[in-house]
Amino acid sequence: MKVSIIVSDLSSQGAGRWGGAVRPFLLAKALKKIDCEVEIVGFSRRDKEGLSSSPDVPIIAIPTHPSYPKFLASVPKLFGHITGDVIYAYKVKLPSLGIALLHKIKSGCPVIVDIDDWELSWNGGDEYQYKPSIFQLLKDILEPGGALQNTDHSIYLKWAEKLVAKADAVTIHTRFLQSRFGGIMVPNGKDTTLFDPGRYEPHQSRVNYGLEGYRILMFPGAPRPYKGVEDVLMALDLIDQSDLKLVIVGGSPYDNYDDILMEKWGRWIIKLPNFPAEKMPEIVAAAHVIVVPQRDHPATRAQFPLKLTDGMAMAKPVLASRVGDIPEILGDTGYLVEPNSPEQIADTLKLIFEDLDVANHRGLQARQRCVELYSIEAMANVLSNVMDQVM
Known part of the structure; x- marks a missing residue:
């Protein structure tokens, strides 16, 4: 079985910051233990080059613009690199879970979403609302640097949460996330051979x-x-x-x-x-x-x-x-x-x-x-x- 792990940001300020020490790379190591073939695919939003692949886990980082609408031009390129039998979306975000579910429509491959943070918690959580005036909405969409050009804008995170139910399975690592999203508890595993x-x-x-x-x-x-x-x-x-x-x-x-x-x-x-x-x-x-x-x-x-x-x-x-x-x-x-x-x-x-x-x-x-x-x-x-x- 081959698993494609989709990561929305593989740059040095995203999952690439700690290399093999953060959640998507831990998932990859664990999947290798059960004889899955694994690839990590995603976007590199800030760096010209993505992370280096290891002999065990190829990493495909698609350079992209960090903002909409230019970001969308790189989405078809990412689709071309998703080759797994199972799609594993890391984080409840449109550039990971949203893309995984779109790929499922095309390929029929099952989708798992892994949730390791409550992304909305930094922006008001359940109290967050986006109710702009028409004028403000146009500014947020059209003005250079407008808020809605941010691919991680809170309204998109809120929309992404509604997509969790569309996944075939959900994995989480804390009771808080389980009470909110359901799912199966998968701990953060440590390589205790390396950390010895x-x-x-x-x-x-x-x-x-x-x-x-x-x-x-x-x-x-x-x-x-x-x-x-x-x-x-x-x-x-x-x-x-x-x-x-x-x-x-x-x-x-x-x-x-x-x-x-x-x-x-x-x-x-x-x-x-x-x-x-x-x-x-x-x-x-x-x-x-x-x-x-x-x-x-x-x-x-x-x-x-x-x-x-x-x-x-x-x-x-x-x-x-x-x-x-x-x-x-x-x-x-x-x-x-x-x-x-x-x-x-x-x-x-x-x-x-x-x-x-x-x-x-x-x-x-x-x-x-x-x-x-x-x-x-x-x-x-x-x-x-x-x-x-x-x-």
């Missing part, structure tokens, strides 16, 4: 990346206000110990939020650049603690933070907030605090560093939990049933 703490020496990793001599809290991702990085930095203000550092790996590609954090809390922050997915285990090995301090927000309730399984797979103590599915994912193998609570973060960090041996033992338990429940193999077991269902 036995392959890396933490002290050497700290030396390699200029982190020697510090107690490292690590946030391997793109900071956003709702991700709670500010709460960790406020906790470091409260603790006020100069050898504690928050290492941010990758940073934000979206805006100047990194600069805002540096301006206020620069003495606590060490920034590392974005690294290829295969380098991330060595980076994570340098951490003493992985922090996932999500704030309570509709977007975070829908998410399964990949940072959790980064830390779990590498047997690191994980400090996270009680938001969404995080408590269920960690079980009793991590350290949980209430969201928006710098004081609790500060107290928990003190507890961790007072007896790091105990914290590291909990990290080993987290690794075992990750292998059993959140590995690529665990993901593949569920996807095998999904494929049986749609075929």
Whole structure:
């Protein structure tokens, strides 16, 4: 069986940002485990060149204009590269799910949609309405840079949500998304062979990346206000110990939020650049603690933070907030605090560093939990049933 995974944005600001570390590439790895042939096809909206294919998974990235109506010219080109027996649309967006369903009309191939975020949550959620005047509507359509030329405009996301029922199967990864869209729970699988703490020496990793001599809290991702990085930095203000550092790996590609954090809390922050997915285990090995301090927000309730399984797979103590599915994912193998609570973060960090041996033992338990429940193999077991269902 061949599966075509359709991704609406394969550029460096979309799914290409983390290479093989994000959801469509995890799905591809898991599908390969059950002997599916896999291709990833999609659009590259900002980069002249798309991602490089691997020997196992070809990647076809069609260069396109990021806005309507020019974007539409590239859609027929994408159709010509969809060759799967099953079409797997990543995200509830017209340039992925919409195209998959159009292809189904032509080919009869079943469509699965994978939902890893509630896209509308950043734009008012269920309260969002688009009710422009005639004059505003014309401006949004015709004026250069008009709002409706954005392929991810909220009204299009709302329309895309209505198409979910047309798919032959739905996969999700959190209870929040399941309650909203239904579907089958497919966890975010981690490659626990690559993310294996036995392959890396933490002290050497700290030396390699200029982190020697510090107690490292690590946030391997793109900071956003709702991700709670500010709460960790406020906790470091409260603790006020100069050898504690928050290492941010990758940073934000979206805006100047990194600069805002540096301006206020620069003495606590060490920034590392974005690294290829295969380098991330060595980076994570340098951490003493992985922090996932999500704030309570509709977007975070829908998410399964990949940072959790980064830390779990590498047997690191994980400090996270009680938001969404995080408590269920960690079980009793991590350290949980209430969201928006710098004081609790500060107290928990003190507890961790007072007896790091105990914290590291909990990290080993987290690794075992990750292998059993959140590995690529665990993901593949569920996807095998999904494929049986749609075929």
